[in-house]
Amino acid sequence: MTRLAFLLTVLLAATPALAQPPATNVEDPRLYEVASQLRCVVCQNLSVADSPSEMAQQMRAMVRERLRAGDSSEQVLQFFVDKYGEWILLSPRKQGFNWLVWGAPLIAVALGLVIFAIVVRRWTARRRERVAAAATRPAIDPAMRERIRKELELEGER
Amino acid sequence: MTPELGHGAIIVAGLLAIYGALVSAIGGRTGRTALLESAQHAALGVFGLVTFAMLLLIYSFLTFDFSVRYVAMNTNLQTPYYFRITALWGALEGSLILWAWMVALYTLIVILRHRHNARELYPWVLTTMLGVAAFFLIVMAVPAPPFERMTPIPANGRGLNPLLEDTGMITHPVALYLGFTGFTVPFAFAVGALATGRVGDRWITLTRRWTIVAWYFLSLGLLIGGWWSYHVLGWGGYWAWDPVENAAFMPWLTGTAFLHSVMIQERRRMLKLWNIGLVIMTFALTLFGTFLTRSGVIASVHAFTQGAIGVFFLSFLSLVVLVSLALLAWRWEALAAEGELDSVVSRESAFLLNNVLLVAATFTVFFGTVFPLLSEAVRGVKVSVGAPFFNQVTVPLFLGLLFLMGVGPLIAWRRASRDNLRRNFLWPIAIGIVSAAIIFAAGVRSTLAVLTLALTVFVTATVAVDFVRATRARLRMGEGLLPAMGGLLVRHNRRYGGFAIHLGILVIAVGVTGSQAWSLHREATLKKGEAVELAGYTFQFAGLAARDAGNHFLVESTFKVTNGNIAPREMRPAKKFYPQEQSPIAHVDYRLGWVEDLYLVLGDFERDGSQATVKVQVNRMVSWIWIGGVVLTLGTLLAILPDRKKPA
Amino acid sequence: MKRRSLRWLLPVAALPVLALLAYGFRVNHRDIPSPLVGRPATAFTLTSYAGEPMSLEAHRGRVVVVNFWASWCIPACYEEAPVLERNWRAYRDRGVMVLGVDIQDKPDAGRKFIEQFSLTFPNALDPTGKVSIDYGVYGVPETFFIDARGRIRAKHVGAVTDAVFQREVDRLLAEAK
Numbered sequence: 001m002t003r004l005a006f007l008l009t010v011l012l013a014a015t016p017a018l019a020q021p022p023a024t025n026v027e028d029p030r031l032y033e034v035a036s037q038l039r040c041v042v043c044q045n046l047s048v049a050d051s052p053s054e055m056a057q058q059m060r061a062m063v064r065e066r067l068r069a070g071d072s073s074e075q076v077l078q079f080f081v082d083k084y085g086e087w088i089l090l091s092p093r094k095q096g097f098n099w100l101v102w103g104a105p106l107i108a109v110a111l112g113l114v115i116f117a118i119v120v121r122r123w124t125a126r127r128r129e130r131v132a133a134a135a136t137r138p139a140i141d142p143a144m145r146e147r148i149r150k151e152l153e154l155e156g157e158r
Numbered sequence: 159m160t161p162e163l164g165h166g167a168i169i170v171a172g173l174l175a176i177y178g179a180l181v182s183a184i185g186g187r188t189g190r191t192a193l194l195e196s197a198q199h200a201a202l203g204v205f206g207l208v209t210f211a212m213l214l215l216i217y218s219f220l221t222f223d224f225s226v227r228y229v230a231m232n233t234n235l236q237t238p239y240y241f242r243i244t245a246l247w248g249a250l251e252g253s254l255i256l257w258a259w260m261v262a263l264y265t266l267i268v269i270l271r272h273r274h275n276a277r278e279l280y281p282w283v284l285t286t287m288l289g290v291a292a293f294f295l296i297v298m299a300v301p302a303p304p305f306e307r308m309t310p311i312p313a314n315g316r317g318l319n320p321l322l323e324d325t326g327m328i329t330h331p332v333a334l335y336l337g338f339t340g341f342t343v344p345f346a347f348a349v350g351a352l353a354t355g356r357v358g359d360r361w362i363t364l365t366r367r368w369t370i371v372a373w374y375f376l377s378l379g380l381l382i383g384g385w386w387s388y389h390v391l392g393w394g395g396y397w398a399w400d401p402v403e404n405a406a407f408m409p410w411l412t413g414t415a416f417l418h419s420v421m422i423q424e425r426r427r428m429l430k431l432w433n434i435g436l437v438i439m440t441f442a443l444t445l446f447g448t449f450l451t452r453s454g455v456i457a458s459v460h461a462f463t464q465g466a467i468g469v470f471f472l473s474f475l476s477l478v479v480l481v482s483l484a485l486l487a488w489r490w491e492a493l494a495a496e497g498e499l500d501s502v503v504s505r506e507s508a509f510l511l512n513n514v515l516l517v518a519a520t521f522t523v524f525f526g527t528v529f530p531l532l533s534e535a536v537r538g539v540k541v542s543v544g545a546p547f548f549n550q551v552t553v554p555l556f557l558g559l560l561f562l563m564g565v566g567p568l569i570a571w572r573r574a575s576r577d578n579l580r581r582n583f584l585w586p587i588a589i590g591i592v593s594a595a596i597i598f599a600a601g602v603r604s605t606l607a608v609l610t611l612a613l614t615v616f617v618t619a620t621v622a623v624d625f626v627r628a629t630r631a632r633l634r635m636g637e638g639l640l641p642a643m644g645g646l647l648v649r650h651n652r653r654y655g656g657f658a659i660h661l662g663i664l665v666i667a668v669g670v671t672g673s674q675a676w677s678l679h680r681e682a683t684l685k686k687g688e689a690v691e692l693a694g695y696t697f698q699f700a701g702l703a704a705r706d707a708g709n710h711f712l713v714e715s716t717f718k719v720t721n722g723n724i725a726p727r728e729m730r731p732a733k734k735f736y737p738q739e740q741s742p743i744a745h746v747d748y749r750l751g752w753v754e755d756l757y758l759v760l761g762d763f764e765r766d767g768s769q770a771t772v773k774v775q776v777n778r779m780v781s782w783i784w785i786g787g788v789v790l791t792l793g794t795l796l797a798i799l800p801d802r803k804k805p806a
Numbered sequence: 807m808k809r810r811s812l813r814w815l816l817p818v819a820a821l822p823v824l825a826l827l828a829y830g831f832r833v834n835h836r837d838i839p840s841p842l843v844g845r846p847a848t849a850f851t852l853t854s855y856a857g858e859p860m861s862l863e864a865h866r867g868r869v870v871v872v873n874f875w876a877s878w879c880i881p882a883c884y885e886e887a888p889v890l891e892r893n894w895r896a897y898r899d900r901g902v903m904v905l906g907v908d909i910q911d912k913p914d915a916g917r918k919f920i921e922q923f924s925l926t927f928p929n930a931l932d933p934t935g936k937v938s939i940d941y942g943v944y945g946v947p948e949t950f951f952i953d954a955r956g957r958i959r960a961k962h963v964g965a966v967t968d969a970v971f972q973r974e975v976d977r978l979l980a981e982a983k
Binding site: 468475480484532534535765 | 813816817820823826828830831838839879910912
Binding site: 032036037039045046047049050051052053054057060085086087088089090091092097098100101102104105108109112113115116119120123124126127130 | 391392393394395398399400401428497498499500501502507510511514515517518519521522525526529532533536537539540541542543544545546547550551552554555679681741744759761762771773
């Protein structure tokens with residue numbers, strides 16, 4: 001409640017706005033790119049680019065300052081890693097043990113596709129065998145015929 | 159007295175649930191219906207008692223009974239009555255009550271709907287459902303009692319977490335929990351199928367609608383969560399790949415895979431093993447999600463308080479995973495009866511690929527979420543795995559899924575003939591390629607955007623081709639245009655409901671892509687009267703004002719927004735100062751639009767109002783995500799309409 | 807026969823995952839090891855609440871304790887303020903310096919905090935957050951123990967206790983001799 005005092009000051013200070021030209025500084029497009037790679041340290045899972053917290057605002061100012069000083073994006077990231085450790089990076093560096101997490105999606109998809117290929121081969125082979133076996137038989141039995149008819153019917157509407 | 163009554167009700171309900179689960183299992187083995195009936199009565203009792211306990215807690219909230227710790231921690235005298243009701247699920251203990259109540263409710267519905275039509279599975283279904291309910295009740299009885307007393311009784315409560323004072327927070331947990339708990343039902347049927355060995359298609363048929371409903375609520379929960387994140391958290395986005403968001407997303411992915419692979423089992427009687435596996439995975443992932451939020455094992459913004467409760471959750475998760483996987487291994491022979499496939503070019507294989515991608519995406523998200531733990535265990539180094547990682551690795555998977563979304567529903571079952579392919583895909587592919595060229599020519603250079611938009615056009619075209627052709631067929635039968643279209647939707651509600659859901663996903667995909675590719679950000683520190691420009695808009699800082707807003711103080715800035723010809727508008731991003739919170743909370747001001755949203759976040763400011771820092775964002779296409787949610791809802795409603803029996 | 811036993815790998819495969827999650831109980835997410843320990847402390851100069859320049863360089867050759875705090879950090883900063891003051895008084899004659907850096911704070915609130923605990927060691931506001939970033943601070947309170955050669959030797963997260971202060975400072979003092 002102690003904040004009431006300063007809030008009142010704010011109220012009293014409200015005076016008509018003076019028309020002034022817009023601030024002309026142009027934002028470095030790299031700022032957002034770099035800041036979104038950094039973890040906002042007070043908010044756990046938001047990036048420095050996104051977090052509305054004061055700490056993040058100060059860290060953005062730091063990024064801005066270093067970019068203006070001529071650092072590359074990578075150098076700015078390294079600057080923060082030196083201070084905070086790898087933890088500050090929202091995506092782990094592609095090196096050493098971290099390859100595991102970067103490789104996981106590829107491994108998962110590759111494994112999935114291999115299983116898919118094996119299953120498809122085995123199942124189509126089985127189908128061929130059965131069709132071949134059925135062809136040697138004199139005629140399709142009535143129950144089978146009925147099933148085929150039903151499935152075709154269903155197919156028509158799906 | 160009230161708190162003791164509530165606590166007692168929970169304990170009795172827990173005992174009843176355990177009793178019911180046991181009796182139902184014995185009834186299932188011995189075939190004694192009297193035991194089953196007793197279990198049903200127990201389920202009814204559980205529902206009654208949990209409802210009673212939940213009402214008591216709401217009553218404690220409404221009457222400001224600060225002798226109850228949970229009430230004191232989550233409300234104060236300034237909290238309005240509707241947030242006092244929703245404060246019920248504002249934190250750990252109360253959300254458990256809601257959870258248990260939903261499981262109890264679903265159990266009751268299962269009893270009403272399936273006690274006659276699921277004869278042999280039914281006892282095990284009941285056992286599983288009551289077992290899950292019992293677990294939540296035990297957690298509330300031992301490590302996280304909602305009715306715990308607080309001494310000395312504080313004169314005023316601490317107050318609800320201000321971020322939860324929002325309508326999104328009223329609905330988001332309810333939808334999400336309905337989704338999470340909803341998957342208990344298909345899981346219970348899968349356990350029933352495994353336990354009885356009746357692993358045929360019966361359980362699939364019975365749970366189809368349940369699965370769609372659970373999946374829908376989960377989708378809705380995710381979308382509302384995104385909306386809440388967007389307009390309350392004030393960071394300018396709707397999805398942060400936070401562990402807890404991932405935890406809710408993973409069962410959605412496997413649930414989606416299940417919805418599709420089930421169709422193969424229904425039509426072709428294969429994938430029995432796989433489907434049961436997917437249901438187990440989905441249910442286990444819902445538990446994993448609750449474990450993650452409530453154990454503090456992985457750092458997250460959403461984390462509830464930690465404690466012994468994590469051990470309880472992990473034990474239960476282990477029990478569920480190990481027992482159901484062991485059951486699966488036990489019934490392996492019965493399940494592994496392999497399928498047959500006529501050709502790779504068929505709907506079966508499109509659906510199988512869809513499953514490959516969805517499960518790969520689930521694995522990716524899971525591995526990324528737990529990787530910090532693995533890194534620490536193996537290397538002793540803390541790393542973060544966040545949005546930039548997930549965006550990069552999952553996007554190719556989602557693009558693949560978009561493509562399959564166009565192929566799957568139209569390609570023929572069994573074997574797609576050349577004619578079938580030409581008829582269904584020639585035009586959509588042509589249109590897709592042409593649209594990619596147009597989008598590129600229009601100046602879009604983001605590969606992601608070009609690909610997503612072109613794929614979206616392709617999928618939409620396949621849907622259109624199908625619908626137009628079917629309508630024409632009906633027109634030839636002599637029906638009028640509108641009756642033909644309406645009849646199509648009603649007669650083939652599952653198919654067209656599915657299409658509508660696909661369209662909803664497409665709209666969401668466009669929204670996500672657009673917001674990723676075209677949103678603009680800028681931050682500026684402005685003196686009074688100064689302005690900042692972004693995307694043709696001018697935002698002029700006109701000053702600060704402060705006022706008392708009931709349970710907090712509000713420092714509100716005013717920005718005059720002009721855009722060439724449009725009359726100036728005012729936007730008022732603010733900061734809220736809650737007495738119970740250490741740091742102020744940003745209050746975003748936004749103007750939603752079809753194509754772009756204006757989004758202002760107030761940062762640091764001078765107390766005299768002479769200067770303020772503001773984050774200005776022009777977020778593109780975000781509204782499409784919410785619109786997609788509406789389409790998704792309509793599609794789901796269509797899909798779960800009762801099946802019309804065709805005239806013979 | 808081989809396949810029959812293989813299927814039991816299914817439940818077994820879940821065990822390492824569950825074990826990893828159980829390992830999570832032992833992890834403290836607040837305890838992030840600082841890469842700065844063992845490295846030279848970054849120099850800084852701020853203006854103290856008393857209006858004087860407060861710099862690290864000025865105390866080279868002494869054991870320096872740099873404490874990051876904020877007036878809104880309840881209760882940890884309120885718990886440790888008397889501890890710091892007490893130990894500062896006890897150790898100041900043995901060549902130990904304590905510097906307080908107030909971060910993400912308003913000057914009035916910071917000044918009030920200093921008055922409330924009658925802090926006598928120098929304290930300064932870090933208006934831009936630059937010092938806190940240089941020290942890799944991610945929350946308050948955090949305390950750095952810097953040896954006589956100007957290297958950061960230890961970092962403590964959370965409220966400092968008498969035991970922690972004395973252990974770290976005694977160690978660095980013993981080395982300096």
